[in-house]
Amino acid sequence: MxxxxxxxxxxxxxxxxxxxxxxxxxxxxxxxxxxxxxxxxxxxxxxxxxxxxxxxxxxxxxxxxxxxxxxxxxxxxxxxxxxxxxxxxxxxxxxxxxxxxxxxxxxxxxxxxxxxxxxxxxxxxxxxxxxxxxxxxxxxxxxxxxxxxxxxxxxxxxxxxxxxxxxxxxxxxxxxxxxxxxxxxxxxxxxxxxxxxxxxxxxxxxxxxxxxxxxxxxxxxxxxxxxxxLPVPAGEVRAEHDDSYQAVFHAHDRYHRDRQRHPDSDRSTWADVQNQLGARPGRALSPEERTQLLGRLADLPPPVSTRALLGLLESLLGSQAAIPHPAPRGWRDGLGALYETSRHDAALELVLDYAMRVMSAERPFVTPGTQAAERALWEWVRQTAEGRPGPAYRRRLSEQWIERLRLPPRDPSSADARAARTPEHAADRAPRRFALLELEQRGWEPGRCDWHVSVGGPTGEVVRLRDGERTPLEELPGVLAQPLAEAFRQCDEPGRPADLQVALPHLLLGLDVDAWQLGPGEPPLGAHRPVVVRCADREQLPDGDDPLGGKRPSADEEQHEREARWRWLHAYGAKAEVVDCEDGLRVPVPPADSLRGFPYRTVPVLCRYGDDRFEDDPVALVRIVHGGYGVALWRRWRGRPDAVCGEFHRQAGDTVARAGSADRLPELVHALRAGVRAGKPETFWADGIALFYDDPRRPLPGTGDLLEAP
CATH class of the missing domain: 2.40.10.120 (Thrombin, subunit H)
Incomplete structure (x- = not known):
């Protein structure tokens, strides 16, 4: 065919x-x-x-x-x-x-x-x-x-x-x-x-x-x-998933781009096979180039309308250009239309001109990653044009990019980004009552824990409800069902389930408390309410030379750094940094002293927690605690070794940036977990997600200080 x-x-x-x-x-x-x-x-x-x-x-x-x-x-x-x-x-x-x-x-x-x-x-x-x-x-x-x-x-x-x-x-x-x-x-x-x-x-x-x-x-x-x-949405499109057609084919193109990039797979990709077949998409691109271009186009918001896309194509092809039927709807469709009209000697120039126009096109919405996606598309254009269309043409492309840079940046306009700037947001995140679960691991019985369930008030007071001893880890959900239910009854407000803070020893920070079900048919805890993790035993981490990497600072220096990072994340916003994965390749988490050198706006993200490839993988989360961080994201790895993970990197970055202030992350992570539970594909990237949210200004009970909800 x-x-x-x-x-x-x-x-x-x-x-x-x-x-x-x-x-x-x-x-x-x-x-x-x-x-x-x-x-x-x-x-x-x-x-x-x-x-x-x-x-x-x-x-x-x-x-x-x-x-x-x-x-x-x-x-x-x-x-x-x-x-x-x-x-x-x-x-x-x-x-x-x-x-x-x-x-x-x-x-x-x-x-x-x-x-x-x-x-x-x-x-x-x-x-x-x-x-x-x-x-x-x-x-x-x-x-x-x-x-x-x-x-x-x-x-x-x-x-x-x-x-x-x-x-x-x-x-x-x-x-x-x-x-x-x-x-x-x-x-x-x-x-x-x-x-x-x-x-x-x-x-x-x-x-x-x-x-x-x-x-x-x-x-x-x-x-x-x-x-x-497929029907076009009747209302305003504010996110990719508002239009099923765009959601499916953007996900399609990003999947194949990420699969092609994957350095840890020995399986042939579709582009590999297309290359063996001798295919040459549009007479201008190799299958690999086409895959990378479509992936970059899919990182951008879709066309604002079919009419706008047709106008873009007409600006390249002239009014005599034949419009395919059904008319194109997405950036990939526009690229396909070029294949049928380009002359052999100008095919590549037409593709590159198309990419430049897409870069500057009107947007129905803007995400936190849109500006980076535009720059990535420009880098593809620049590299593809090197040595092929000629110096005059390459100079014209560069001038267009410079003109693009002179335009004012387009601010994210999603509902989440707008909510982050509204006065109502501050009231929503005002201190409220919360439930606190503390686990203490018994050194001589690592498979058992002592536990405490408490209720915290908005002014910082903490009231202990129940205690337990020597409970096997696997029995904790059943044993804690009644005490936690009582804590929630004392804290929940109509339509607003209280937060659950879970204080865990450093070797149990990956415990999936958010996935616990307190009874048959009950939703997982994390799908019903915000659930965040805290470190319960910082004082038990090694002193002096840090075996997890570098010289550990003094207690006062560490506290000062933690508080400085915390203030920055809540006053100026945050940026995610994936620290254990590079384009699908599992890499070691940097040592603690390297993590301390990251900017204060950094929120470390673990993509492959549980995909143990290195001897020090079990202490990956501990390194983040050592590095002075109070906020971190990770997901429990459940995929195959060569499973693509570009969507997790992209969406985690957008979620952290979209928060505006780190204090919205508990709510956003809760919404993602609820979306996974409800079967919403736009949230499936967050399956198994966990949030470390440990306020250094509000120490846990037992230190003589009061505790406040995040």
């Missing part, structure tokens, strides 16, 4: 095509009725196929997704050869066109769903999986081409994965949203509907299997460009 802009590997299937098949199959899923339980291998619950189009998003046919009950389905996938299948709940986020389907409708009725017959399924919880690469090209007529497909079907009474090739016979319909691609040359058995259709020359998904022929071979598929027909 190609238009002649790229030549594939000669001689039929080879290593590149086998690698492409593996990538497609890794992203292909099967879809079952919700609540199938242990019947996931039973054909009776099977609805059809689909594929991961972005992290936590599945693209399939509307007639497949809507065959479930109440818009709920179960997605079954494999994380790799020999790793077995996993199942996760999903919900149909959107379908085009939307229509009612009668209960117990048969396959014939479902298969006649009007075109384009596409649906996006949103997972209800975060999982680690591979994603397919979806073309950014506009629709085209693919005559006499061969495509590859993948899906699931019932074979011999069992669910079996299958794949094959079809020939493109032409189209059905045309010049409208109901256009379909006609396929022939192979039998498309029931169940493969919703599976991906792949151009084996370019190595990218171009369509979704829709139906099988009534008689004979083949069937039809829908071009993925038809997703542009």
């Amino acid at each position: 190609t238009d002649g802009h790229a030549r594939g590997a000669p001689g039929g299937p080879g290593n590149a095509h086998r690698a492409l098949r593996d990538l497609v199959m890794a992203a292909t899923v099967r879809i079952h009725r919700a609540g199938s339980g242990y019947a996931l291998d039973e054909p009776g619950t099977f609805l059809g196929s689909g594929f991961f189009v972005a992290p936590n998003w599945v693209l399939t046919c509307a007639h497949v997704a809507r065959s479930g009950e109440g818009g709920e389905v179960t997605v079954v996938y494999e994380t790799g050869p020999g790793r077995g299948t996993s199942a996760v709940a999903g919900e149909v986020a959107t379908a085009i066109p939307e229509q009612d389907i009668p209960e117990h409708a048969g396959p014939a009725l479902r298969g006649n769903w009007p075109a384009p017959d596409l649906a996006l399924v949103r997972l209800r919880e975060p999982v680690d999986h591979d994603c397919a690469y979806v073309t950014e090209r506009p629709a085209a007529y693919y005559g006499e081409a061969v495509v590859f497909y993948s899906g699931w079907s019932v074979v011999g009474g069992e669910l079996r994965r299958l794949n094959g090739t079809c020939t493109v016979q032409g189209t059905l319909g045309g010049w409208s949203d109901d256009e379909q691609i006609r396929l022939g040359g192979d039998v498309l058995p029931p169940g493969v509907s919703g599976g991906p259709v792949v151009d084996p020359v370019r190595g990218e998904v171009v369509g979704v299997l829709k139906s099988q022929a009534d008689r004979g071979l083949g069937g039809t598929c829908t071009g993925v460009e038809q997703l542009r027909a």
